[in-house]
Amino acid sequence: MRGKKSSQSGRSSILHAAFKAAFKASIPVLLGYITLGIAFGLTLVAAGLPWWLAPCMALVIYAGAAQFMAVGLIQSGTGLLEIALLTLILNARHMVYGLSLLEPFSKAGRWKPYLIFGLTDETYGLLTTIEPPVDLDRTRFYAAITALNQVYWFVGCSIGSLMGSALTFDITGLDFALTALFIVLLVDQVRAVKKPEPYFAALLGCILALFISPKNFLLVALVISTGALALLRERIEGGPRGTASQGVSEKSKQDSMQKGGRP
Amino acid sequence: MTYFVLVCLVMGLVTYFTRALPFLFFSVRKPSEFLDFLQKYLPAVVMAILVFSMYKDIDFRAGPYGIPALVAGAITALLHLWKRNVLLSIGAGTAVYMIFIRMI
Numbered sequence: 001m002r003g004k005k006s007s008q009s010g011r012s013s014i015l016h017a018a019f020k021a022a023f024k025a026s027i028p029v030l031l032g033y034i035t036l037g038i039a040f041g042l043t044l045v046a047a048g049l050p051w052w053l054a055p056c057m058a059l060v061i062y063a064g065a066a067q068f069m070a071v072g073l074i075q076s077g078t079g080l081l082e083i084a085l086l087t088l089i090l091n092a093r094h095m096v097y098g099l100s101l102l103e104p105f106s107k108a109g110r111w112k113p114y115l116i117f118g119l120t121d122e123t124y125g126l127l128t129t130i131e132p133p134v135d136l137d138r139t140r141f142y143a144a145i146t147a148l149n150q151v152y153w154f155v156g157c158s159i160g161s162l163m164g165s166a167l168t169f170d171i172t173g174l175d176f177a178l179t180a181l182f183i184v185l186l187v188d189q190v191r192a193v194k195k196p197e198p199y200f201a202a203l204l205g206c207i208l209a210l211f212i213s214p215k216n217f218l219l220v221a222l223v224i225s226t227g228a229l230a231l232l233r234e235r236i237e238g239g240p241r242g243t244a245s246q247g248v249s250e251k252s253k254q255d256s257m258q259k260g261g262r263p
Numbered sequence: 264m265t266y267f268v269l270v271c272l273v274m275g276l277v278t279y280f281t282r283a284l285p286f287l288f289f290s291v292r293k294p295s296e297f298l299d300f301l302q303k304y305l306p307a308v309v310m311a312i313l314v315f316s317m318y319k320d321i322d323f324r325a326g327p328y329g330i331p332a333l334v335a336g337a338i339t340a341l342l343h344l345w346k347r348n349v350l351l352s353i354g355a356g357t358a359v360y361m362i363f364i365r366m367i
Contacts, residue, residue: 024350025349027349027350027353028349028350028353031353031357049267050267053267053271056267056268056271057271057274060271060272060274060275061271061274061275061278062275062278063274063278066274066278070270070274073270074266074267074270077266080269080270080273083270083273083274084273084274084277087273087274087277087278088277088280088281091277091278091281091282092281093281094278094281094282095281095282095284095285096285096305096309097282097285097309098282098283098284098285098286099285099298099301099302099305100301100302100305100306100309101302102285102286102289102298102302103298103299103302105286112286116279116282116283116286117279117282119282121313124306124309125306125309125310125313128306128309129306129310172361172364173331173357173360173361173364173365174357174361176332176335176356176357176360176361177353177357178317179314179317179318179332179335179336179356180335180336180339180352180353180356180357180360181353182310182313182314182317183314183336183339183340183343183352183356184339184340184343184349184352184353185310186307186310186311186313186314186340187340187343187344187352188343189306189307189310189311190307192307193303193304193307195304197304198304198305198307198308198311199307199308199311201308202307202308202309202311202312202315203311203315205308205312206311206312206315206316206319210319214319217316217319218312218313218316221312221315221316222308222309222312225308225312226301226305226308229301229304229305229308230297233297233300236300236304237300
């Protein structure tokens with residue numbers, strides 16, 4: 001009895017630690033997702049759709065841009081096949097995200113399907129840039145961040161669609177938190193990846209995408225930049241190995257090795 | 264009602280498919296050196312693109328000329344370079360932005 005109790009409290013304290021660290025890391029997403037979620041709920045109700053559709057979408061789809069697109073499509077009664085195709089094009093950028101998470105997610109066990117499901121732009125940013133506390137299991141930290149982010153989105157969507165236009169305080173501009181989050185994550189990446197080539201590749205992709213297809217900006221920019229990055233590979237890795245070129249994950253591996261922890 | 268539910272399910276499935284595809288495709292083969300390379304450098308590329316995407320729709324020729332977003336973004340970046348405190352950088356940047364769009 002006693003043993004069981006202590007092991008339970010041990011487990012819950014691990015969970016507690018994971019959520020505490022994840023909460024701290026995800027506060028910017030909290031601000032952004034609540035704001036955007038409310039905006040989405042308001043849009044959906046204003047378009048004459050039933051309020052419960054907003055929380056449903058937050059649960060099942062969980063993709064901001066796609067949900068906004070869905071409101072217009074549902075309103076005009078678009079066919080399911082066309083909706084599927086448009087969603088595929090809009091979310092194709094997510095295919096690139098998985099490429100840099102194959103190895104970390106391979107150790108995630110039963111959490112893996114959910115981690116993949118919750119891979120939004122913001123979650124991807126946090127998972128690839130923020131280092132979990134050394135004493136914390138990586139998978140638990142990832143799962144806690146992913147789950148918290150979806151809760152924020154769910155709550156935002158629900159508030160927006162339930163309160164409708166009854167919302168009295170002016171939250172215009174609070175969604176800048178997401179822009180600020182991307183900027184912070186970029187600064188962290190610049191600190192970890194001290195090579196100019198990836199940023200040249202990104203800039204090239206962005207500028208070309210503006211000309212080629214502003215409507216599918218993210219997808220086109222990502223494809224071009226990833227291609228450019230691949231072409232620059234020899235240049236990037238050609239320099240002195242293992243000095244300034246180490247990315248975040250490599251550095252963390254070394255850190256935890258030095259401290260005798262699990263890799 | 265059925266239509267609403269079907270749309271949710273279809274969009275949910277397609278979105279999940281786009282997120283899962285790399286994991287399905289590479290589960291059979293051993294991740295190569297090239298994927299190691301991507302894992303190291305792709306996040307930097309993606310973050311740069313995401314920042315760019317947040318600014319691309321601003322009209323820099325009219326209205327506030329994108330000044331609120333540019334100033335707030337610069338404050339966020341500089342604060343983060345200096346203090347390395349995520350919440351401080353984002354909080355200050357967002358606050359400056361919200362004040363600016365109400366003043367200009």
